[in-house]
Amino acid sequence: MMKNKLKYFLLLAVVLITYTSCKKENDYRYKFSESGFISNFDLRRYYKGSDLSLNPDIIGGATSIRGVVVSDFRSGNSVTGLIALQNSRINGTADSLRGISFNIGTAASDYIPGDSLHIKLDGGVLKRVDGILQITGLTNSAITKVASGRKIKLQAANTSAILANPDRYESTLVAINNAVYDPEPASDVIYSGDKILNDGFGLATLRTSANATFANAAVQPSGNFTGVVYVTGTGNSKKIEYRMRTAEDFFYVPMPKLSPAIISGFLVDPNSTDGNYEYVQFLATRDIDFALTPFSVYTSNNAGATTFPTLGWNTGALRTYKFNLTSGSVKKGEFFYVGGAGQRINGSASTVIPASKWISSVNYTTVPGADGVGNVTGNLLANSGNVAGIAIFEGINVTPNSIPLDVIFYGGANGSFYTAGPPEYGLRITITDKFATYAGKVPQEYYGKGTNDVSKRFAGFPAALSFARLGGVYKATKGGWESVRTMISVPLTNTSALSEIETGGVTTLIDK
Incomplete structure (x- = not known):
C-alpha cells in the first residue's frame, strides 16, 4: 500500500513539473500570439542550426518583430543588404537585449540608426549566411517604420x-x-x-x-x-x-602609461591575531630607485562606508590608508612588498620575507597612514564585507584628481564608493585590464561610474590563510595587458616558502 502511494506521489510530482514547464512555455506562446510580436531573444531560441521557415505555428503564434535599427548605410560601411535590428523582451527580463539582421537588399539603406520598425515575419527564413544569423526572403513591403530618433542602447x-x-x-x-x-x-x-x-x-x-x-x-x-x-x-x-x-x-584614448610597478597579489587574512602582517605584492616593470622616483600606495577597505569618499583615495580615517615609497630599490622583473611591519609571509610565526624586498613596512596597528591619510587599524585589507581596493600612484603628493598608475578592486559589491552628485565623488581609476576611463566618448573616471561597475572587481575575497595571486601578462615596453589578471587563492602555512607566491602562475612581463 505504501509503495503504491509513493508511486502515486512521484507520478504526481513529475506531472506537476511537466505541467509547470509546459505552462511557462505556453505562457510565452500566448504572449506572442496575443501581441503578435516576438523578441530577438526568443526568436533566436528557435534556431537550431538549420534553416527555419518562419510562420506563426513555428514561432509560438508570433507574426512580427519590432526593434530599433543600429546599422547605418550613410557612411558606406554596413554589410550590403543587411539591417541590424536590436530589441529587448517586453517583459523587461534583464540582459535580454539581442540583435538579428534582416536581408532586404538595396532597401536596407532606407533606414538609419534610431528608426523603430515593425517587420512581418511570415514567409521569411531564419538562417546563417557567411556566419551571420539573419532573416532572408522578406521584402521592404514587410517593414513598417513607426518612429525615428529612438534611443539606442549601447x-x-x-x-x-x-x-x-x-x-x-x-x-x-x-x-x-x-x-x-x-x-x-x-x-x-x-x-x-x-x-x-x-x-x-x-x-x-x-x-x-x-x-x-x-x-x-x-x-x-x-x-x-x-x-x-x-x-x-x-x-x-x-x-x-x-x-x-x-x-x-x-x-x-591613450593607453595606460607604462607603470613602473603593477599590483600582482596581496594577503588579507594572515595566520596571526595581532595584525600588522597584511601586505601587497608588486612587480617592477623597470629598475626603480625609490629615493629618486618616489611612489604612493593606498589601500581602501571601505569599513563603515556610509558616506562617499569626498577626498577620493585621500579620504583616510577607516576608509583609506597611505604608504609613501621613498627609499630602497628594485630591478625590473622583481617582486617587492608594501604592508605591515611584521614582514612575514603568513603571520607572526611564519617564514620571514627578506628585508630587501620591503620598500615600505609600517606597523599600521599603531602608526597612522602617511601624510595623515588613514587611522591606525587592525584591518589594512578587507577580508569580508564591502568592496575593497588597492592603488599605486606616481609621487607622494596625491590629490583627489590624481590618476593612479595601477588599481584593483576586490571583495563584496557594496559600500558608498561613488556618487554622481553633484558634486561627484569617488575613487579614481585608470585604464587597466579591468577598467576603461571612457565608454565611447563619455568619461567614467571613477570606480562605480559607467561601465566601471561592481562587476569589474575581482569578485569575492581570497580564502583565509591564502595569498591572492593575480596572474596576468603585462607588456613591459608599451604598458597594458597582454592577458588579464585573475585572482586565485594560494593556501599558505607557517612554513610556506617565498617561492610559493613568486612562481607558478604569477604575473609576468613580456617585452612588447
Whole structure:
C-alpha cells in the first residue's frame, strides 16, 4: 500500500513539473500570439542550426518583430543588404537585449540608426549566411517604420565575452574599449580594409569598406570603438567582424602609461591575531630607485562606508590608508612588498620575507597612514564585507584628481564608493585590464561610474590563510595587458616558502 502511494506521489510530482514547464512555455506562446510580436531573444531560441521557415505555428503564434535599427548605410560601411535590428523582451527580463539582421537588399539603406520598425515575419527564413544569423526572403513591403530618433542602447563588451556568447552580441551595437591595433600602425595607415584590434582579452577584425566615407582617414593607435558586431565561424575558429558606422564611432584614448610597478597579489587574512602582517605584492616593470622616483600606495577597505569618499583615495580615517615609497630599490622583473611591519609571509610565526624586498613596512596597528591619510587599524585589507581596493600612484603628493598608475578592486559589491552628485565623488581609476576611463566618448573616471561597475572587481575575497595571486601578462615596453589578471587563492602555512607566491602562475612581463 505504501509503495503504491509513493508511486502515486512521484507520478504526481513529475506531472506537476511537466505541467509547470509546459505552462511557462505556453505562457510565452500566448504572449506572442496575443501581441503578435516576438523578441530577438526568443526568436533566436528557435534556431537550431538549420534553416527555419518562419510562420506563426513555428514561432509560438508570433507574426512580427519590432526593434530599433543600429546599422547605418550613410557612411558606406554596413554589410550590403543587411539591417541590424536590436530589441529587448517586453517583459523587461534583464540582459535580454539581442540583435538579428534582416536581408532586404538595396532597401536596407532606407533606414538609419534610431528608426523603430515593425517587420512581418511570415514567409521569411531564419538562417546563417557567411556566419551571420539573419532573416532572408522578406521584402521592404514587410517593414513598417513607426518612429525615428529612438534611443539606442549601447552595450560594452570585451572580445572574450563576445566570443564566449556570440548570440548575445551579434547584430547589436557594442563598444569595445581600450583597444589597440595589432600590429601597431605606422603614421600613414588608413582605415580601409581589415585591421586587427586587441583589447587585452582577445582579437577582433575591424572591417572598413574601401567605399566608406572614412576609409582614407588615418587610424590612431588606441582608443574606444563603437560598432555593429558580427561573429563568423564556429568553435575555435570563431572570429569577430566589427564594423564602425561612421568616423565618430572611434574616440581616441591613450593607453595606460607604462607603470613602473603593477599590483600582482596581496594577503588579507594572515595566520596571526595581532595584525600588522597584511601586505601587497608588486612587480617592477623597470629598475626603480625609490629615493629618486618616489611612489604612493593606498589601500581602501571601505569599513563603515556610509558616506562617499569626498577626498577620493585621500579620504583616510577607516576608509583609506597611505604608504609613501621613498627609499630602497628594485630591478625590473622583481617582486617587492608594501604592508605591515611584521614582514612575514603568513603571520607572526611564519617564514620571514627578506628585508630587501620591503620598500615600505609600517606597523599600521599603531602608526597612522602617511601624510595623515588613514587611522591606525587592525584591518589594512578587507577580508569580508564591502568592496575593497588597492592603488599605486606616481609621487607622494596625491590629490583627489590624481590618476593612479595601477588599481584593483576586490571583495563584496557594496559600500558608498561613488556618487554622481553633484558634486561627484569617488575613487579614481585608470585604464587597466579591468577598467576603461571612457565608454565611447563619455568619461567614467571613477570606480562605480559607467561601465566601471561592481562587476569589474575581482569578485569575492581570497580564502583565509591564502595569498591572492593575480596572474596576468603585462607588456613591459608599451604598458597594458597582454592577458588579464585573475585572482586565485594560494593556501599558505607557517612554513610556506617565498617561492610559493613568486612562481607558478604569477604575473609576468613580456617585452612588447
